[in-house]
Amino acid sequence: MGRLGLDPETVRRARRLAAAAAEPVVTMARTHTTTAVERATLRLAGLAGADPASEDSQPWVNIVVGAVGDQVGLAHGVTLPVWHALTTGGHADLRELAAKTAAGAVRYTVPTGQEARRARSAARRAVAAGLRRIDAGRRQRERHIRRWGDPPRRPWIYLIVATGDIYEDIPQAQNAAREGADVIAVIRSTGQSLLDFVPEGATRHGFAGTYATQENFRLMRAALDEVSAEVGRYIRLTNYASGLCMPEMAVLAGLERLDMMLNDSMYGILFRDINPKRTFIDQRFARMVHARAGIVINTGEDNYLTTADAVEAAHTVTVSQLLNEHFAKEAGLADWQLGLGHAFEINPDLPDSFRLELAHALLARELFPDAPLKWMPPTKHMTGDIFRGYLLDGFFNLAGALTGQGILLVGMLTEAVVTPFLSDRDLALGNVRYVLGAAGNLHEDFVPAPDGFIVRRAHQVLAEAVELLARIVDDGLLPAIADGTFGITRRPVDGGKGLDGVVARAEDYHNPAIDLLEADLPAR
Numbered sequence: 001m002g003r004l005g006l007d008p009e010t011v012r013r014a015r016r017l018a019a020a021a022a023e024p025v026v027t028m029a030r031t032h033t034t035t036a037v038e039r040a041t042l043r044l045a046g047l048a049g050a051d052p053a054s055e056d057s058q059p060w061v062n063i064v065v066g067a068v069g070d071q072v073g074l075a076h077g078v079t080l081p082v083w084h085a086l087t088t089g090g091h092a093d094l095r096e097l098a099a100k101t102a103a104g105a106v107r108y109t110v111p112t113g114q115e116a117r118r119a120r121s122a123a124r125r126a127v128a129a130g131l132r133r134i135d136a137g138r139r140q141r142e143r144h145i146r147r148w149g150d151p152p153r154r155p156w157i158y159l160i161v162a163t164g165d166i167y168e169d170i171p172q173a174q175n176a177a178r179e180g181a182d183v184i185a186v187i188r189s190t191g192q193s194l195l196d197f198v199p200e201g202a203t204r205h206g207f208a209g210t211y212a213t214q215e216n217f218r219l220m221r222a223a224l225d226e227v228s229a230e231v232g233r234y235i236r237l238t239n240y241a242s243g244l245c246m247p248e249m250a251v252l253a254g255l256e257r258l259d260m261m262l263n264d265s266m267y268g269i270l271f272r273d274i275n276p277k278r279t280f281i282d283q284r285f286a287r288m289v290h291a292r293a294g295i296v297i298n299t300g301e302d303n304y305l306t307t308a309d310a311v312e313a314a315h316t317v318t319v320s321q322l323l324n325e326h327f328a329k330e331a332g333l334a335d336w337q338l339g340l341g342h343a344f345e346i347n348p349d350l351p352d353s354f355r356l357e358l359a360h361a362l363l364a365r366e367l368f369p370d371a372p373l374k375w376m377p378p379t380k381h382m383t384g385d386i387f388r389g390y391l392l393d394g395f396f397n398l399a400g401a402l403t404g405q406g407i408l409l410v411g412m413l414t415e416a417v418v419t420p421f422l423s424d425r426d427l428a429l430g431n432v433r434y435v436l437g438a439a440g441n442l443h444e445d446f447v448p449a450p451d452g453f454i455v456r457r458a459h460q461v462l463a464e465a466v467e468l469l470a471r472i473v474d475d476g477l478l479p480a481i482a483d484g485t486f487g488i489t490r491r492p493v494d495g496g497k498g499l500d501g502v503v504a505r506a507e508d509y510h511n512p513a514i515d516l517l518e519a520d521l522p523a524r
Contacts, residue, residue: 002366003447004458010466011367017469018322021477026330028277029284033509035196035501036278037285038065038078040247041513043255044130045079045123047094048214050200051102060098061248062197067101071108075506079123081108084115087122094126116508124512130255131292131516137257138294144225145234151182153440155375155400155408157432158238159425162187164206166216172422173220174227177235179429183260183407185238186220188212193243193272194497198252212239212249217256236260238298241286242268244278244498250286254293260339261290264300265324269481269496270489271303276478278498284331288517291332298407299324302343302376304487310345310380314360315464316486317342321364322469323477325371332521335370339407343376344396352453354395359457361403362448367462375400377411389413390431397435404443408432 039061050057091097159181161172173184189206203211224235236259241249268274301317393411410428412420448454484490
């Protein structure tokens with residue numbers, strides 16, 4: 001199988017085990033909801049904005065979902081009580097209903113019989129309109145790609161901008177596109193993943209990143225459309241569907257035509273201490289939205305190697321990639337939407353470190369041949385020596401070219417040491433342009449020795465991944481996370497942030513967004 005000679009039956013067994021390990025978590029996600037899922041549903045139905053009179057400008061969706069939860073609970077979903085109130089209470093629209101809710105003037109009930117049928121029908125029409133807007137955005141992206149074209153080669157060059165000020169981010173992003181970047185990622189302000197609400201409006205005060213808001217999404221997408229026409233290729237926009245508002249971020253990204261979203265199955269659990277149940281339930285909804293919107297997800301396996309040893313824990317990256325693949329496909333994502341993550345994080349002082357990196361990268365490439373893998377640069381072993389760092393980034397770019405990666409996140413010579421300057425980004429783009437120009441097609445010629453170091457190492461990592469997956473099937477994925485299997489970080493199933501927002505669905509639970517999105521899924 002490919003250049004590594006992988007055994008097809010071993011690969012099939014790995015996928016069967018990943019599916020078996022994931023199935024109990026999928027069942028949990030199908031039988032529970034969260035406050036964020038219900039808020040995202042209201043956003044799809046058109047409820048936007050915030051209460052100007054509330055502390056911190058509380059979003060209307062938070063106010064409504066909070067009131068429904070307090071008064072009748074969320075086990076039946078938010079749409080039945082909300083559209084019952086909307087159709088029987090004389091409210092002009094969702095915005096007026098939300099304002100009256102904030103004033104304490106609305107009493108929610110769960111309707112039955114004919115009243116429930118009317119509420120379901122009205123809610124479905126409203127949510128369907130939101131999905132049509134997402135569908136229109138997907139078609140517009142496809143038209144832009146036909147007009148301006150895709151980048152002329154792979155991997156796509158992925159560059160981060162994030163000053164904290166969206167109006168400063170825009171010229172930086174446009175200039176990066178002019179210098180060769182194909183994907184612009186706007187990192188979120190520090191700690192936003194722990195906010196249980198989405199800020200409103202254009203923002204200018206982020207910390208080590210820029211707040212992710214619907215207006216910021218709109219502004220940056222418009223700016224990248226402008227520069228796409230100028231440079232003659234479609235420039236993609238990335239943000240983050242993770243944290244306590246993951247489903248809402250997915251909806252907002254779909255509404256504003258973002259192209260990629262960071263969306264990993266375990267990142268929020270391991271590195272932001274968000275409750276595992278909350279994360280997996282939120283993620284299934286988010287990924288169904290991504291599938292509908294034609295968004296490419298980027299997963300976060302690279303992060304494991306910043307806490308665990310990149311050689312000893314290499315097989316945990318493969319296991320996570322297989323789990324991410326299964327969760328994604330169950331939610332309707334296609335292979336071309338799976339930007340599965342991995343990273344160049346082996347200690348460069350280790351003998352044969354580059355050969356090990358090639359083995360790991362090539363294993364990922366051959367396990368997921370149709371996925372646009374996201375290859376991440378060195379961070380853990382970067383020091384204050386900028387010359388060594390620049391050389392490491394060159395080796396990283398070369399490894400990406402040799403192994404046919406799909407998305408190459410540009411490494412900075414000051415990565416993980418200081419916040420990079422604009423000059424660092426310029427040098428980084430020069431580095432990757434040179435390597436891809438000189439060796440971008442070298443993967444056509446690179447064939448490791450059939451029984452050589454690289455092939456043997458790849459087979460070893462795959463065998464260790466299969467062994468670990470078999471243990472996870474026996475013990476359970478949630479207990480494996482609690483035991484520190486991934487990234488050596490222990491996260492108990494009932495710990496972390498956001499568990500109070502998890503609700504078991506009642507028998508008559510209703511959510512038209514889930515119904516409409518699940519209609520596109522393959523039969524189980």
